[in-house]
Amino acid sequence: xxxTLVGHDATDxxxxxxxxxxxxxxxxxxxxxxxxxxxIARMVDDDRYCIDVLTQVSAxxxxxxxxxxxxxxxxxxxxxxxxxxxxxAEGDAKLDELAGTLRQALRL
Numbered sequence: 001x002x003x004t005l006v007g008h009d010a011t012d013x014x015x016x017x018x019x020x021x022x023x024x025x026x027x028x029x030x031x032x033x034x035x036x037x038x039x040i041a042r043m044v045d046d047d048r049y050c051i052d053v054l055t056q057v058s059a060x061x062x063x064x065x066x067x068x069x070x071x072x073x074x075x076x077x078x079x080x081x082x083x084x085x086x087x088x089a090e091g092d093a094k095l096d097e098l099a100g101t102l103r104q105a106l107r108l
Contacts (some may be wrong), residue, residue, distance in 0.1 A: 018077065020078075025070070029070075033064055036059065
C-alpha cells in the first residue's frame with residue numbers, strides 16, 4: 001500500500017507510512033475517541049455537571065495522547081531508523097524533521 005504524504009518532499013511521496021502495520025489499531029482507537037467526543041457533546045447539550053464533562057474531556061485527551069505516542073513510536077521505528085541505516089545525511093535529515101515536529105507539537 002502506498003500513500004501520498006502531505007508535507008513531505010517528492011522523494012517521500014510514494015512511501016508507506018510508518019504506522020501501516022498498526023493502522024487498524026490506530027483507527028480503532030480513533031473511532032473510539034470519536035465516540036467519546038460525541039458523548040461529551042451530548043453531556044454538554046444535556047447540561048451535565050461540569051466536573052463530569054471535564055472528566056470525560058480528560059479521558060479523551062489522554063486517549064488522543066496515547067494515539068500520538070503510538071504514531072511517534074511507529075515513526076521512530078520506521079521513518080527515522082530506516083533512513084538512518086541508509087546513511088548519516090538521511091538520518092540527520094529525519095532527526096531534524098522530528099525535532100521540528102516535536103518543537104511545534106510541544107510549542108517550544
